[in-house]
Amino acid sequence: MKILVCISSVPDTTSKISFTDGDTQFNKTGIQYIIGPYDDYALARAVELKESLGGTVTVLNVGLADAEPQIRKALAIGADDAIRVDVEPTDSYFVAEQIARIAKAENYDLILMGRETTDYNSGVVHGIVGELLGVASFSPVMELSIEGNHAKMTREIEGGKEKLEASLPLVLGCQEPIAEWKIPNMRGIMTARTKPLKVVAPSGESLTSIDKYNLPPAKGAVKMIPAEDAGQLIRLLQTEAKVL
Amino acid sequence: MSVLVYIELAEGSIKKTSFEAIFYASKVAEMTGGSVTALAIGEASAAELGKAGNYGAAKVLHAGDSSLFQSNIIAYSKVLLEAVSKTGAKIIVTAKSSLADAVTARAAGALKAGVVGNVTELPDLSSGFKVKRSIFSGKAFALTQISSDIKVIAIKKNAISTVETSSEAAVESFSISLDASVFDAKVTETVKASGAVSLPEADLVVSGGRGMKGPEHWQPLLDLAEALGAATACSKPVSDLDWRPHHEHVGQTGVKVAPNLYIACGISGAIQHLAGVNSSKVIVVINKDPEAPFFKAADYGIVGDVFDVLPKLTAAVKAL
Numbered sequence: 222m223k224i225l226v227c228i229s230s231v232p233d234t235t236s237k238i239s240f241t242d243g244d245t246q247f248n249k250t251g252i253q254y255i256i257g258p259y260d261d262y263a264l265a266r267a268v269e270l271k272e273s274l275g276g277t278v279t280v281l282n283v284g285l286a287d288a289e290p291q292i293r294k295a296l297a298i299g300a301d302d303a304i305r306v307d308v309e310p311t312d313s314y315f316v317a318e319q320i321a322r323i324a325k326a327e328n329y330d331l332i333l334m335g336r337e338t339t340d341y342n343s344g345v346v347h348g349i350v351g352e353l354l355g356v357a358s359f360s361p362v363m364e365l366s367i368e369g370n371h372a373k374m375t376r377e378i379e380g381g382k383e384k385l386e387a388s389l390p391l392v393l394g395c396q397e398p399i400a401e402w403k404i405p406n407m408r409g410i411m412t413a414r415t416k417p418l419k420v421v422a423p424s425g426e427s428l429t430s431i432d433k434y435n436l437p438p439a440k441g442a443v444k445m446i447p448a449e450d451a452g453q454l455i456r457l458l459q460t461e462a463k464v465l
Numbered sequence: 466m467s468v469l470v471y472i473e474l475a476e477g478s479i480k481k482t483s484f485e486a487i488f489y490a491s492k493v494a495e496m497t498g499g500s501v502t503a504l505a506i507g508e509a510s511a512a513e514l515g516k517a518g519n520y521g522a523a524k525v526l527h528a529g530d531s532s533l534f535q536s537n538i539i540a541y542s543k544v545l546l547e548a549v550s551k552t553g554a555k556i557i558v559t560a561k562s563s564l565a566d567a568v569t570a571r572a573a574g575a576l577k578a579g580v581v582g583n584v585t586e587l588p589d590l591s592s593g594f595k596v597k598r599s600i601f602s603g604k605a606f607a608l609t610q611i612s613s614d615i616k617v618i619a620i621k622k623n624a625i626s627t628v629e630t631s632s633e634a635a636v637e638s639f640s641i642s643l644d645a646s647v648f649d650a651k652v653t654e655t656v657k658a659s660g661a662v663s664l665p666e667a668d669l670v671v672s673g674g675r676g677m678k679g680p681e682h683w684q685p686l687l688d689l690a691e692a693l694g695a696a697t698a699c700s701k702p703v704s705d706l707d708w709r710p711h712h713e714h715v716g717q718t719g720v721k722v723a724p725n726l727y728i729a730c731g732i733s734g735a736i737q738h739l740a741g742v743n744s745s746k747v748i749v750v751i752n753k754d755p756e757a758p759f760f761k762a763a764d765y766g767i768v769g770d771v772f773d774v775l776p777k778l779t780a781a782v783k784a785l
């Protein structure tokens with residue numbers, strides 16, 4: 222089993238978001254970066270599959286050098302080697318194009334990634350990669366098992382789920398509970414330092430770019446209603462907030 | 466410019482979010498001097514599809530072959546590509562959903578199209594083609610320029626207010642021959658919560674957290690949801706603990722909802738939870754801890770025990 226896991230490096234989910242340079246740049250000051258939470262699920266499942274079926278797990282990040290701690294963490298969790306495409310991941314198509322170019326040369330059985338990144342929430346990279354490679358893609362996948370050349374999956378659909386089966390190779394956008402997030406152990410952290418990390422140059426160009434950022438307007442003060450008089454809330458929702 | 470809107474069907478009806486997408490597409494067509502064609506894939510009556518006209522679509526292409534009744538990412542994307550080539554559309558609009566994302570993504574791959582999702586406003590055409598989209602799970606917005614020839618725009622639910630007219634769209638059957646390989650993947654089972662209000666589409670949502678104490682205590686919350694006609698949701702630990710099904714989990718790593726009203730019962734309001742609900746128009750928080758962080762994000766709050774407050778709310782709704 223030859224698996225590629227694509228990981229994003231994103232601000233920690235508790236980050237306070239702000240912008241600089243006249244709201245044209247994301248303010249990285251004080252931001253802690255993590256492996257994209259959905260990508261982290263994909264990685265955990267990939268490592269489990271490798272442990273049970275044998276094979277290799279390669280991690281791929283499209284990103285600048287500041288993503289390397291997250292790549293090393295993925296290696297510590299159990300990936301064998303890593304590739305970083307040295308460019309800012311600004312656009313879904315552009316990122317997918319880098320992934321597809323690398324994947325084309327390597328014939329992976331499985332390409333796993335998160336269903337979306339938690340910074341730009343686009344949720345389309347898996348599909349674009351699948352199309353560019355001419356390989357089937359599914360998302361969001363919440364269960365995955367492999368038997369021979371065959372994958373059994375559970376995909377979340379609105380208000381439920383569907384079980385489906387397909388032949389490899391596949392590109393999958395993953396989400397919980399496909400696996401539990403893994404925490405690297407000491408041995409993993411030590412060996413990760415010497416695992417190969419190849420840096421390659423990008424090609425192609427972004428199809429979208431951000432002109433300006435802004436924050437949502439501040440929320441007004443909360444109106445408190447005494448618990449004894451809870452029914453009053455319903456009246457306010459009808460007459461004041463007009464949502465009922 | 467010719468605009469194609471990919472719409473979704475749920476049990477034979479056009480989804481509410483798809484009406485928003487049709488309306489958005491018709492406004493974009495107006496701004497760029499073109500017309501709107503809608504593409505519907507799956508099972509629906511001509512009368513239902515004609516309603517696309519109420520929101521501005523001139524025509525609906527209906528790919529209604531029975532082989533397409535079951536949603537199929539690969540087949541749907543091929544149909545979408547055919548519709549793009551038939552209409553010559555330069556702009557593809559859809560309502561963001563996990564299926565629409567997966568389908569339009571493949572089409573974007575084939576068309577080398579820039580994709581922008583979670584769009585909240587009509588485009589700005591003053592220099593190039595810019596759209597405002599929500600990013601960081603609702604914590605910020607980004608005005609994004611799309612420079613590709615063909616553009617894919619996925620709009621965020623409940624962000625666009627629509628105007629309904631009585632026009633009807635002409636419905637045209639759209640059949641294309643699909644390679645057998647697109648049906649390689651087999652859906653072996655579909656499990657759907659039946660009868661209940663669909664969470665991603667819901668206008669009203671009642672949600673429970675760990676403060677609900679256990680699955681056996683959910684009845685008061687379900688009663689309120691039923692009285693309101695609301696969908697039910699939960700926090701991540703609640704679905705992790707299997708108190709409630711996974712598709713009810715909202716937040717950063719769950720469903721992102723944007724209802725008119727979100728009522729949070731016994732949820733602390735962790736930042737990852739807020740990320741999935743901060744686009745709600747009105748937020749009500751019921752928590753016994755006056756210091757719960759959720760109150761800071763709320764419009765209305767009640768400090769109290771959920772098991773005491775919920776029945777009072779249900780009674781008040783019934784008395785309306």
Ligand SMILES: Cc1cc2nc3c(=O)[nH]c(=O)nc-3n(C[C@H](O)[C@H](O)[C@H](O)COP(=O)(O)OP(=O)(O)OC[C@H]3O[C@@H](n4cnc5c(N)ncnc54)[C@H](O)[C@@H]3O)c2cc1C
Pocket residue numbers: 234258673674675676677699700701702703714715716717718719730731732733734735736737738741751752753754757769770771772
């Ligand atoms: C990467 C990452 C992603 C995450 N994604 C998500 C996500 O998508 N969605 C999500 O929800 N969480 C997510 N979390 C978890 C999140 O951080 C919180 O742990 C979680 O939201 C807490 O759930 P809760 O509010 O139900 O439980 P708690 O934090 O335990 O809060 C329970 C609340 O109930 C109140 N309470 C208790 N009893 C009563 C009572 N009788 N009456 C009234 N109130 C009562 C308490 O005062 C408390 O405020 C994520 C975490 C991480 C690290």
